[in-house]
Amino acid sequence: MTENLWPDGVTVSDATAIATRMTDALIERLLAAPTGLEARVYEAMRYSALAPGKRLRPLLVLAAARLFGVARRSALQVAAAVEMVHAYSLIHDDLPAMDDSDLRRGRPTCHKRFDEATAILAGDGLLTMAFEVLAHPDTHGDPAVRCELVAALASAAGSAGMVGGQMIDLIAERQALDIAAITRLQRMKTGALIAFSCEAGGILGKAVGDLRTTLRGYAHDLGLAFQIADDLLDVEGDAAETGKPVGADVAAGKATFVSILGASRARAQAELLVDQAVAHLDLFEERAELLRQVARFVINRRT
Secondary structure, eight states: OGSSSSOOOOOOHHHHHHHHHHHHHHHHTTOOSSSSSTTHHHHHHHHTTTTHHHHHHHHHHHHHHTTOOHHHHHHHHHHHHHHHHHHHHHHHHTTTTTOSEEEETTTTTTTSSSHHHHHHHHHHHHHHHHHHHHTTTTTTTTTTHHHHHHHHHHHHHHHTTTHHHHHHHHTTSOOOOOHHHHHHHIIIIOOOOOEEEHHHHHTTTTTTTEEEEEEEHHHHHHHHHHHEEEEEEEOOOOHHHHOOOSSSSHHHTOHHHHHHHHHHHHHHHHHHHHHHHHHHGGGGGGGGHHHHHHHHHHHHOOO
């Protein structure tokens, strides 16, 4: 059961280390390279999916699943699938046609380490494998639950979620956006996958009604707080700490929460969102303490 992943009262740091170790071990097994010429794309997929990182989304999956006593194997399958989709999005986001970044997670981006065509294929491979993982019986014994997970992740990753958000992000480079548009952009590009990560625990646990609504509200506020923290790091962070270039949004002339609100107001807004996210969890009482800690960690991180 997921409750055996870590003891009660575990710190965010320790829970993250456990989530990272177990999720990465499964991804490594799922991405075992074949012996044929296609092995190169597996190498690129592994390079990106197993790169050092926060593993926030797998942690959210596992912490939310723990609330409902979901089996460890089921929760880890979803955690791996979410991290694959996240890694795919970073590969494509870094491409010359998108943000044209050379550095990600402290290492050369996938298209710099390999080549642009291989990076595109690696992203495609990770995205499609994520759905293969969700559809596998190891994810859940009930086919209806697996179907709901597939549909929910497709919505979060597709044109109504991450893809649509990325389109708006590209438009933001040449068209001024107001705060409402920026909020919508980030809810789609960043928040949608974070929301799925939280709600997946409820789907696996067949939660209904207020329990699902509570997780959705928490995820909604957490996702926006996370993005504001990212915007602050782009202005105030250090590339050596963040593992990626800083100042990119300013250089591209993009409107962000920080450029519109200013750093102090943006930070205050992030803190308000975290307070709201934490308040959503009252229904779960002390069982949701780790999720509360995660929300506070999100706006205090340096990477």
